[in-house]
Structure formats: structure tokens, C-alpha cells
Amino acid sequence: MSTRARLTLSYAILLVATMTAFSLALFKSESQASRQQLVATEAFRAADIVFNTIQRAQADAQRLTFIDSTIKSAPVIKGTKALADVLDPLPGYFMVLDKTGKLLYSSSLTRLLSDDDQAGTLRNALQLDREGSAAIFTVRDSLELLAVARRNPINGANIARVVSALPTQVAQLRPQFLLGLMIVVAPIIFVISVISAYFIVGTTFRPVDSLINEVEAITDGRSLHRRLPADASNDELARLSITVNAMLTRLESSFAALRRFTADASHELKTPLTVLRADVERAMHPNTNRGDRMVALEEALQETARMSDLVNSLLTLARADEGRFDIYREPIELEPLMREVYETAVILGEDAGLNLSLASLDNGIVMGDRTRLRQLFLNLVTNAIKYTPNGGRVELSVTRRGDDEITITVRDTGIGIAANDLAHVFDRFWRADRVRSRASERGGFGLGLAIAQWIVQAHGGTIAVQSRLGRGSMFTVVLPIVGREAHPSHGEAEASRAAGSESTVDSADR
Numbered sequence: 001m002s003t004r005a006r007l008t009l010s011y012a013i014l015l016v017a018t019m020t021a022f023s024l025a026l027f028k029s030e031s032q033a034s035r036q037q038l039v040a041t042e043a044f045r046a047a048d049i050v051f052n053t054i055q056r057a058q059a060d061a062q063r064l065t066f067i068d069s070t071i072k073s074a075p076v077i078k079g080t081k082a083l084a085d086v087l088d089p090l091p092g093y094f095m096v097l098d099k100t101g102k103l104l105y106s107s108s109l110t111r112l113l114s115d116d117d118q119a120g121t122l123r124n125a126l127q128l129d130r131e132g133s134a135a136i137f138t139v140r141d142s143l144e145l146l147a148v149a150r151r152n153p154i155n156g157a158n159i160a161r162v163v164s165a166l167p168t169q170v171a172q173l174r175p176q177f178l179l180g181l182m183i184v185v186a187p188i189i190f191v192i193s194v195i196s197a198y199f200i201v202g203t204t205f206r207p208v209d210s211l212i213n214e215v216e217a218i219t220d221g222r223s224l225h226r227r228l229p230a231d232a233s234n235d236e237l238a239r240l241s242i243t244v245n246a247m248l249t250r251l252e253s254s255f256a257a258l259r260r261f262t263a264d265a266s267h268e269l270k271t272p273l274t275v276l277r278a279d280v281e282r283a284m285h286p287n288t289n290r291g292d293r294m295v296a297l298e299e300a301l302q303e304t305a306r307m308s309d310l311v312n313s314l315l316t317l318a319r320a321d322e323g324r325f326d327i328y329r330e331p332i333e334l335e336p337l338m339r340e341v342y343e344t345a346v347i348l349g350e351d352a353g354l355n356l357s358l359a360s361l362d363n364g365i366v367m368g369d370r371t372r373l374r375q376l377f378l379n380l381v382t383n384a385i386k387y388t389p390n391g392g393r394v395e396l397s398v399t400r401r402g403d404d405e406i407t408i409t410v411r412d413t414g415i416g417i418a419a420n421d422l423a424h425v426f427d428r429f430w431r432a433d434r435v436r437s438r439a440s441e442r443g444g445f446g447l448g449l450a451i452a453q454w455i456v457q458a459h460g461g462t463i464a465v466q467s468r469l470g471r472g473s474m475f476t477v478v479l480p481i482v483g484r485e486a487h488p489s490h491g492e493a494e495a496s497r498a499a500g501s502e503s504t505v506d507s508a509d510r
Contacts, residue, residue, distance in 0.1 A: 012190070012193075012194045015193055023186070047148060047149075050094055053090060064083040065079055065098070083105050092165075092166065093147075093166070097163065099158065104158075121145075125149070134147065145166065146168050147163055148163070211237070224248055224255060230245075283300070327368065330368070331366075334363060334408075338408070345378075348385050356396070362406065366459065366480070375451070376456065377410075380452060380475050381394065396411075400481070405479070407476060408476070408477040409475070411473075413472040414473060415469070417467035425465050461477060463476070463478075
């Protein structure tokens with residue numbers, strides 16, 4: 001089932017449940033809570049009709065009522081035949097009372113009641129002495145009446161009160177009518193609502209369908225340059241499009257890097273394999289003398305070592321990319337480590353005819369892997385020596401920056417890097433002297449700086465380069481330092497490092 005159908009079905013179920021609950025609540029309210037109020041309202045209206053009829057027909061009080069003076073001890077107000085003639089046409093149950101509470105008139109329906117019911121009705125009427133008061137009583141065994149009393153607004157009139165009563169069954173008509181109306185109207189509302197919901201959901205999901213089609217067209221791997229349109233009228237879909245576009249940008253960069261990496265790796269492996277094959281074939285040729293055979297085998301061994309270094313470097317970067325390359329951290333004092341690196345650099349610089357110097361050497365303690373840090377600094381120094389001509393200068397410096405950072409700088413006066421190439425310095429298989437032969441004295445794989453960048457980032461630091469073509473380069477490494485109290489014991493760290501240390505020192509290349 002599609003999402004559109006599921007949403008429509010969910011809406012339909014929710015609508016049915018809501019309508020059912022609302023109908024039941026309304027029916028219960030109408031049939032119980034408001035029943036008495038409805039009947040009382042109708043009874044008040046009936047009493048008003050009686051008063052209005054009396055007032056329209058009454059020329060004076062003497063025409064509708066008279067005082068029976070034959071009873072000397074207690075004169076009684078009585079209704080005249082004119083009162084009966086005026087009120088007999090009116091339907092319903094009602095009584096007209098005088099000031100003393102004596103009955104002046106009973107409606108035709110009231111007179112049809114039994115004597116006991118009429119007496120009971122009169123007793124209930126006499127109890128309604130307050131304006132707006134109501135009472136419920138039963139007549140004819142099953143007829144339930146609700147009676148209300150209304151006073152005559154004309155003061156001094158002989159007709160003082162009208163008591164009107166209505167059967168409570170009248171109130172059942174409205175809930176029953178309401179229930180019938182709901183039964184008839186509810187299916188129509190339901191069908192219209194479901195159809196509307198289906199089309200609304202379809203309209204809402206139309207941009208999503210468009211996005212799906214766009215993504216399906218992109219997922220072939222050859223259209224990663226395409227981007228999804230951002231619908232400005234829909235915030236959620238706009239955010240989705242922006243997020244997917246950002247992901248496509250990263251994927252495009254990753255695919256391009258992967259293709260470039262594969263091509264470069266293939267190229268780097270193709271040449272030594274070709275050389276290795278030629279050397280082995282030459283060594284196996286029956287006409288090759290012993291001296292030439294040994295030269296061929298030596299060249300084959302060199303190419304094998306070169307390929308081994310390349311594979312180890314690639315393995316290091318692959319493990320780093322997957323986060324599976326462990327860094328065994330221990331407190332490392334940079335001063336003795338940098339002295340060791342400097343001594344090695346002096347030996348390498350003498351062979352290249354360079355002048356090496358140690359401008360400053362501040363001490364700082366870094367939590368890190370000593371083997372990897374040594375590899376980092378040797379890569380930078382070796383890189384500077386390779387690209388500095390004979391008679392040039394390479395300078396090292398270690399300087400603290402406050403209490404939490406230390407800066408290691410390697411500066412040279414070598415061939416430098418063009419401004420357009422600075423953004424690619426840390427790319428894999430990138431070399432500043434790409435026009436030169438891979439077999440030249442500066443030949444390399446172009447992985448040294450990529451490994452150096454990974455080591456710095458793994459230690460929570462940063463690496464940056466500044467260079468001008470023909471003026472030299474300066475690589476700056478910033479590492480966080482810690483206090484002695486935060487260090488683990490040297491023995492524990494050394495044991496941890498020795499348990500899984502894997503040393504891969506790659507020659508650094510630009």
C-alpha cells in the first residue's frame with residue numbers, strides 16, 4: 001500500500017472515530033443534560049401564550065373574573081364563562097390561579113385527567129410559588145409532566161399566576177431528530193472528506209514524486225553533477241533538497257577523488273611492475289652473464305621495496321579513512337623528540353649539501369603516538385630537503401603558544417609551490433614536480449603529506465602551508481599540549497603502544 005493510501009486510510013479512520021465520539025457526546029448531552037431545560041423553556045413559552053391571550057381578550061378584570069361575595073366570611077375570586085371561552089381553544093396542560101392560590105381555570109387537557117391526577121396537579125402547582133420554579137410529576141401512570149409557574153406582570157389583577165406543563169417526552173424528539181440527521185449526513189461528510197483528503201495528499205506528495213524521479217536519474221553514478229530543485233514554497237521539501245544536494249556534492253567529490261586515486265595508484269604501480277618484469281626477464285635470459293643478472297635482480301629488489309612502501313602507505317591511509325588505525329597515546333616530550341629528528345635531518349642535509357638549523361626549541365608535552373609524531377616530523381623535514389637545491393637552507397623551530405598549544409615549523413628555501421597548487425598539497429598522489437620523471441631524484445608517490453595531515457588531525461592538531469614559487473615553503477603544525485598531572489604513567493602507555501604499534505615511515509613528497 002502506498003503512503004498516499006495509508007495516509008488517506010488513517011485520516012478516514014480518525015474521521016470516523018471523531019465523528020462517532022462527537023455524535024455520541026452530543027446525543028447524550030441533548031438527551032440528558034438539556035432535556036429539562038428544553039422542556040422548561042417550552043413550558044415558559046406556553047405560559048406566556050396564555051398570559052398574552054388573557055391580556056388581548058381582557059377588557060377589564062370583571063369580564064374574565066368576578067368576586068363571589070355570597071360568601072361573607074371569605075370572598076372568593078372565580079373565573080367567568082368568558083375566561084373559559086378565551087382559554088379553551090389553547091392546547092396543552094395549564095392552570096390559571098388567583099392571588100390566594102385558588103384555581104380559576106384548568107385547560108381542556110387538564111380536565112381530561114382523573115380527579116386524583118387533577119388534585120395532584122393542583123398540589124404541585126401550588127408548590128411553584130417562585131417565578132421560574134419548575135417541578136416534575138407523573139400522571140396517568142406513565143405520563144411525566146414538567147410544570148413551571150409564571151406571574152402576571154400586571155400588578156393588582158385577579159389573575160395572578162399561570163402554571164404550564166409539558167410532557168418530558170417532547171424533549172426526545174430533538175435528540176432523535178439529531179441522531180437521524182447524523183445518520184443521513186455523516187456518510188456524505190465521510191465520502192467527501194476522504195476524497196478530498198486523497199487529492200490533498202496526492203497534491204502534497206507530487207513534489208516528493210518529482211524528487212524521487214530526480215534522485216533515480218542521479219543514482220546511475222554518471223549524473224552526480226545534477227542537483228535537485230529546491231521548492232521555496234515547502235520548507236520541509238526545501239530542506240530535504242538542500243540536504244540531498246549537499247550529500248550529492250560530497251559524493252561527487254568522493255567519486256572524483258576515488259577515480260583519481262584509482263588512476264594514480266594504477267599509474268604508480270604500473271611502472272614498477274613493468275620495470276620489475278623487465279628485470280626478471282633479463283635475469284632469466286640464458287645469454288645474460290652473472291654481472292648483468294645481479295644488476296637486474298638488484299633493480300628488481302629496489303622496485304619491490306618501492307612497491308612495498310607504496311602499498312604500506314596506501315594501507316595506512318585506508319585504515320585511517322575507516323577509523324581503524326589506532327593511535328596509542330602517551331605523554332611525549334617534544335624537546336628530545338625534535339632533537340632526534342633534527343640530528344637525522346642534519347645527516348640527510350649534509351648529503352644534499354644543505355644548511356640545517358634549529359631556530360628555537362621549547363619543550364611541551366603532547367598526548368600522542370611517538371612513532372607517528374616522529375614519522376610526521378621526518379616527513380616534513382625530508383620533504384623540505386628533497387625540494388631545496390644544493391646550498392639552500394632548512395630551518396626547524398618549536399615554539400609554545402600559551403599554555404595549551406605548541407607550534408612546530410619547518411621552513412625551507414626550496415623551489416616552492418605555485419599559488420594554484422597550494423590547495424592540492426595534501427591531496428593523495430599529488431606532487432609539485434609532476435612534469436619531472438617519477439624516477440628522478442625527487443621522485444615519490446605523493447602520499448607523504450597526506451599521511452602527515454592524517455597524523456596531525458589524529459592528534460587533534462592542525463597543519464598549514466605557506467609557499468611562493470621559487471622562494472621556498474613553510475609548513476606549520478600546531479598541537480595541543482597537556483600538563484603533567486593529566487598523563488598516564490609512562491610504563492602503562494609504553495606497554496599499550498608496544499602491544500599494537502605498527503610503524504610505517506613513508507618518504508615525503510609534494
